[in-house]
């Protein structure tokens with residue numbers, strides 16, 4: 001297996017952002033139509049990410065019928081999108097807005113429709129604009145991971161990054 005995810009030997013110093021939600025509290029939506037978290041996203045995942053202790057977060061997702069891939073189980077792309085949302089929100093715990101640069105997923109067990117996925121994620125390191133984030137997903141009846149993901153997110157200036165594409169100011173909290 002090849003991977004582009006390799007932690008730096010030494011991380012830049014990281015601090016929990018003073019305005020990060022308290023442990024157990026949700027991150028606010030960044031856009032009502034976001035496929036990952038938006039409440040008004042048609043066919044969206046509707047994932048809410050909660051702050052944990054330190055540089056960690058948690059999230060849950062009910063695995064619904066429309067997420068089906070193989071018979072009776074989740075589609076790998078849907079699971080990947082859920083990881084992208086959870087991992088991509090996690091750097092906000094250190095106050096850093098990011099976009100996905102690189103995301104890799106290991107699919108360890110089939111994930112049945114009707115189950116609930118529990119995600120735990122952490123910022124593992126930061127190096128210049130790169131933020132290294134890892135996550136694990138489990139089902140509610142087991143401690144055994146059903147999938148893991150690692151990603152390199154790249155810090156952006158939100159307004160500059162989206163300036164060219166952005167035409168729905170009323171729905172965004174950028």
Ligand SMILES: CCCCCCCCCCCCCC(=O)SCCNC(=O)CCNC(=O)[C@H](O)C(C)(C)COP(=O)(O)OP(=O)(O)OC[C@H]1O[C@@H](n2cnc3c(N)ncnc32)[C@H](O)[C@@H]1OP(=O)(O)O
Nearest residue numbers: 030084085088089097099100101102128129152154173174
């Ligand atoms: C309220 C606020 C809410 C905010 C919303 C947050 C919640 C969101 C939750 C939603 C979650 C969903 C989230 C989504 O779905 S985000 C949507 C999916 N992602 C994108 O659309 C990103 C598209 N790509 C780009 O825009 C550019 O390529 C970026 C900005 C990423 C870099 O172009 P830029 O010209 O700016 O930077 P640079 O080239 O000088 O590189 C800088 C550093 O980065 C390293 N690098 C670059 N690419 C990669 C790579 N692929 N793997 C590993 N590393 C990479 C590079 O080596 C260098 O490192 P170093 O030289 O320092 O070592």
